[in-house]
Amino acid sequence: MAQKVASAVSLGVAGVAGLIIAQSCIYTVEPGHTALKFSRLTGLSDKQYNEGWHLRVPYFERPIIFNTQTRYKTFPANTANADMQSVNITVRVLFEPIQDKLSELYRYVGQDYDNKILPSIMNEVMRAVVAQYSASQLMSQRDKISQKIQKILEERARVFHINIKNIAITELSFSKEYQEATEAKKIAQQEAERARYYVEMAKDIKKSIIIKAQAQTKSIELVGQAAANDASYIDLKRIEYAKEIASVLADSRNHIMLNSDILQMDASLKTPKRN
Template sequence: MVNLTLRVLSRPDTEKLPTIVQNLGLEYDEKVLPSIGNEVLKAVVAQFNADQLLTDPQQEAERSKFVVMKAEQERRAAIIRAEGESDAAKLISDATASAGMGLIELRRIEASREVAATLAKSPNVSYLPGGQNLLMALGPSR
């Protein structure tokens, strides 16, 4: 024998609520929902045999175990990743402290190279000589 419990969460259509209350009263949900819920539950359960109803909870339990195990692995991976990032930040901090601002300057140069390479590939970029006013060929004194 299989025992099932049904919980129904419902919200009536607000436009039809006055009609529902007039016809069925304030306890409309206690009058209508149990009978409809039981009929729908019986119709759904009738589509399955007893073996399916018994094996599905076992499969669901295995699936839940897998989800928990996967979440635990993801948590461990996040911890390891955070520890690695912390170690990398400490190494950079130590290198900056011992070598001065050279590492930061190196990173700026590398970033500038990447920006220059990106701009060089763009067809909308024009290079103009600095310090000259090219509009109307006026010198800087005017």
Template sequence: MGLTNLMGHKPSSSKLTGTISPTKLDPWIGNSISIEPTQSVYATVTDTQTGQPPPSPPSSFHCHRREISQNPRKPVFPMHTGTSLSRLTSSARKFLLPLVAVGTATTAAAAFHSSRFTVPPGHRAVILDRLHGVSGTSIGEGTHYTVPWIRKPYIFDIRDKPHTFSCLAHTKDLQPVNLSLAISLRPELSKLPETFNHLGLDYDEKSLPAICSEVQTIVANYDVDQLLLKENNSGVLDDIHGSLVERAKRFNVLVVDVSILDVSCGEQVAQAVEQKQVARVEAETSKNLVVKAEHDKEAAVRRAEEELEAAKQFAELPEDVHEQLLAQSRAEAQREVDKVLAMFEDAANSSRSSVVDASNPSS
């Protein structure tokens, strides 16, 4: 049987009175309606085979739909459902198409922006591939393109990075010493991907403690007075620089420069070192005085020997030669005396003229 215009309009063929039971008509499963005779319900019931109205149903009956019974899982929609769905689909298309276009354009712009990166001067880039890991080569300065979200660039600063640090070390004579040093580091370009794998971008912060531990080993080879004396700092600095260079190579880091800023120790140790230095200077001074005295003694001995030899030679000369030498000596002495007297006379005359000029200012 077929059921049409259920609870829609007042029928003209037959009249049924009853109450709809709480049982609901499920368009997917349900295929019956229970009516109890307490309230009027109008429906037109026709036989799908003969086209004639069926006999009057009892007070409670079930209207079975042949179409639903044949396919209970097929949903039942009103006749105008297809038109409504088509209208809904067209409206959805008009609303969704701009959104899809905007989303596609935004995604494309984001992908293009993510695929471009720039390496500034003094830097290099290492590419991390999410599928194959870190690439074996680094990329230089300029603008580059890569596959977004799969290959990500990491920018390295390859310029010299200065650092200052202080460390406490013990000298050869077991005295604690505080050293302040300045060191400049930069990564080794040929091994930049390996440095990124082991240390990351902050390679200097991670490698610096291990590198500076070598300073303690070098300080242990010197006495405290050797470290405090500035004239010995060059030798200590050379040893520290060489040791740090070898240590930094293990981390693929290059040590560009090392300098000692300050060396300090305890007050008592500093006083002891100062006294030792003063005693050393006094000893050096005394040694120099002894050497000078020895040289003066040798010079006096040589001078006396020369004078004695000259006297012997003079004694062996004839008398007339003695007279000539004496006369020559007297003449030289007289010339020296005359020269000195002339200098005194010139000085006296100049002073006298200045006094006269001072007494006569009008002239």
């Protein structure tokens, strides 16, 4: 009986040991990842292993697993533009490793290439591009600036075996002093436009007054000429004025008695009384 128990224990131990050895001989590559294999005997292999289970020789071989999915990182920077104004810019970058260059990427940079390479070249590219544009151009040509940053960044990152998929400017702002100066400039321009409007309006009023005065002067000249040519013209005007005054008084609720002198009528213009 004791012999059977000892035999069962031995089998159990052997099974556990076999399971541990089997687990150490197998590694798993998750979806969206690719593995390289490093051997203590032959060094880093260029052969790539895709998702699934793979075998390795314990102690002598170890897998190096890369995340080959497209990922993004955000890079902020404070730099100066062509006007020497302080600019805060933040760029979001979509990137991935170049698949057939994984062994070289690992050999010269490592698995954390995104923390070693991208911050350095992104900062350099953003500073170089922003320095070429004025403040107004940065605000009005945002798409053009994004395309230029992406083009330069693609060239720089390809040297390190990194593929840039897309970039987007998520923030673009200026210093508080510049924003206050810009706001003050807008207010000053609005005030200048308002003053210009008032000046133009005053000119139009002045022109209207001059035209009216010229018309009145011409009217007086014509009246003077008519009176000089015909004395009865003055009497005719007196009658017209008297009719206007009488019309106004007729519409009034108050009864007012006026003599002919007040109506500016000559005594000779009065209607004679009948016998």
